[in-house]
Amino acid sequence: MTTASRLLGELADTGRDRSRGGYSRHVFDAAEGELRTWFAEQAARRGLDVETDRNGNLWAWWGSPGPDAVVTGSHLDSVPGGGAFDGPLGVVSALDAVDSLRAKGFAPARPLAVVVFAEEEGGRFGVPCLGSRLLTGSLDPDRARALRDPDGVTLAEAAARAGHDPERFGRDDEALGRIGRFVELHVEQGRGLIDLGSPVAVGSTVIAHGRWRFSFTGQGNHAGATLLTDRSDPMLPAAAVVAAARRFAAAAEDARATVGRLVPTPGGTNVIASTVDLWLDARVPGANRTRALVEEISGEARSAAAAEGCAVTVTEESYSDTVTFDAGLRDELNGVLGGVPALPTGAGHDAAILAAHVPAGMLYVRNPTGISHAPEEFAEAGDVDRGASALAEVLEHLST
Amino acid sequence: MTTASRLLGELADTGRDRSRGGYSRHVFDAAEGELRTWFAEQAARRGLDVETDRNGNLWAWWGSPGPDAVVTGSHLDSVPGGGAFDGPLGVVSALDAVDSLRAKGFAPARPLAVVVFAEEEGGRFGVPCLGSRLLTGSLDPDRARALRDPDGVTLAEAAARAGHDPERFGRDDEALGRIGRFVELHVEQGRGLIDLGSPVAVGSTVIAHGRWRFSFTGQGNHAGATLLTDRSDPMLPAAAVVAAARRFAAAAEDARATVGRLVPTPGGTNVIASTVDLWLDARVPGANRTRALVEEISGEARSAAAAEGCAVTVTEESYSDTVTFDAGLRDELNGVLGGVPALPTGAGHDAAILAAHVPAGMLYVRNPTGISHAPEEFAEAGDVDRGASALAEVLEHLST
Secondary structure, X not given: OOHHHHHHHHOOOOOEOOOOOOEOOOOOOHHHHHXXXXXXXXXXXXXXXXXEOOOOOEEEEEOOOOOOEEEEEEEOOOOOOEOOOOOHHHHHHHHHHHHHHHHOOOOOOOOEEEEEEOOOOOOOOOOOOHHHHHHHOOOOHHHHHHOEOOOOOEHHHHHHHOOOOHHHOOOOHHHHHHEEEEEEEEEOOOXXXXXXXXXXXXXXXXXXXXXXXXXXXXXXXXXXOOOHHHOOOOHHHHHHHHHHHHHHHHHOOOOEEEEEEEEEEOOXXXXXXXXXXXXXXXXXXXXXXXXXXXXXXXXXXXXXXXXXXXEEEEEEEEEEOOEEOOHHHHHHHHHHHOOOOEEEEOOOOHHHXXXXXXXXXXXXXXXXXXXXXXXOOOOOHHHHHHHHHHHHHHHHHHHO | OOHHHHHHHHOOOOOEOOOOOOEOOXXXXXXXXXXXXXXXXXXXXXXXXXXXXXXXXXXXXEOOOXXXXXXXXXXXXXOOOEOOOOOHHHHHHHHHHHHHHHHOOOOOOOOEEEEEEOOOOOOOOOOOXXXXXXXXXXXXXXXXXXXXXXXXXXXXXHHHHOOOOHHHOOOOHHHHHHEEEEEEEEEXXXXXXXXXXXXXXXXXXXXXXXXXXXXXXXXXXXXXXXXXXXXXXXXXXXXXXXXXXXXXXXXXXXXXXXXXXXXXXXXXXXXXXXXXXXXXXXXXXXXOHHHHHHHHHHHHHHHHHHHOOOEEEXXXXXXXXXXXXXXXXXXXXXXXHOOOXXXXXXXXXXXXXXXXXXXXXXXXXXXXXXXXXXXXXXXXXXXXXXXXXXXXXXXXXXXX
């Protein structure tokens, strides 16, 4: 078994979610803490120097930390009930690449680092790419510290409990200034590489995407004693938004709109809800089309809420514009790998956050199920190997 | 302050729900355990003998337990985030009535008991009137023991942890055989007594009602990388059921249909759900109309699920037919109270479960907000007094 597959196997028991299936590994929880410890041990075993930056991201350095470094890596957190590859594949492939470069006696001319970004999925505090957004200054640290998880714990509290100092959160020019070029390897999250018949692709673009919270307020009441005409039931406009999201997205070319999280309060069977919160994930290629779609859906939310005597607020919790990865770096990757396909994606990544600041690129590894963010996510062992060796070739080329 | 209001005040800090507002007191949880202890102390202070029956219901006896007893009482559990009066008002009014009968030197000719039924709301294990259904044999004890709360704990496990023997669950002819007549006092849960301008009413009927679980199964996947045409998103048919429940209920005279609980799994913002469970509460006056309404809504569930490539199962978790309270007992209550209004209700009660076995009746106390199962539920102190004194008059009459 190759190093990458073996290392993935070492993570198989950490953070399993018995009720949802798959894995639930969220920033600063117990499972994620185990993964951080595991990563630090793996790095130490390879003689890499490990440091945690101001925003809770982990760095393992081959050579002295310094400018013009070649950086690779991904994340170890998951969505709730997620798969085994989304995030960890990039980390274990980076460690595998270090091993194979070492084994052939390669000595990098530039510093080389493996990074593990914190809370890429936003699975606990709602904002995806939390660590890279804080690092690059695209997320206000005051807003970040006040973010709450579903149990009401703030990010500041969770960070402090895990031994981090949330007062140090914020744009980290020192850490950012060291990155010469960044390449993230990631499992493909759709059917792109199945259709292309290739084990590996280079990333071309990331579709604009964001998250919006719709909060409906009605009047909690008795489900049996309250006449329909006396109701202000926030579940009605919430359901209208679910339907509208699909309807408006289907009418907009290549758009995606999803409601995967919806929470009625108090949530009793014989109780008309007093509030319903739902989160809309919307993504449309092209300029301004994502927010235009959300505005259409918000219009439906307002009219459905008014019809039921409910109030609604819509809050943009995160937004990322379309990202086109650095053309020069893409050409280099393509040259090294002998012309692999270029793949656009609807999935966000830390590499796309960094792309506004440094030349960044991505390698994708084929996922034969086409399914991600679910236990069925997969990569064949042969494709895992091909990804790790492609990453080693790329790192060797860039750090020579 | 009268006894009933003072006793209600003693419960004000037990089981408050900081996140939902109001109270969350569920069978065999810590708050409900405190309330059981409080009730036993109150009974002991009054020289009443307390016993717990085979199904976890509490009984406090004035006089030796025996046949032809006059029984009153209600419940101390709540819906999630419920009000202060639903349940406790009937219990504190019963204790108040015992005090006022004692104070006037009354000696009952028949045994008199105050009962606290377990899990009237079904807030933890889903089946309402759990204690009275088990007692009367209308709920199979094997099915009851296997019921699970939202954390996956079975009723058998929860009962055992709270010191009860779940193997003893089941029809209790000894306990049932003692009840001569049963009268439950309860806060009104709609606007009936506001409209009638009366502090107290006698119950006439309880509308047929039940709970149905709709479980939709689709394919969990990535919210950004999965094209709309590749999706089987169970949130879509779930939303269609919410809309259909309102639409079909509005078309059926005096029908009520509610979805107050809806749980997507895994529940991530950037994750297409793999399953969605929702619970439909439906209530329609008249024979067979409730199940006919549910069948209409189920048809919509099946067609919406099929359109999205999802599977759906519909399970009846509880059903109670229309109950008309004992006419003779109603006439007696009316005679004692000097002609108060008769009130039909859409809310279920333990008295309606017992009504199939013993003469049972209800007294309602006006709720000036017309809101129940929510923190706004209320009764004015003067109306609380009037209810407690009406109950004392009734108990005196019935036990003379």
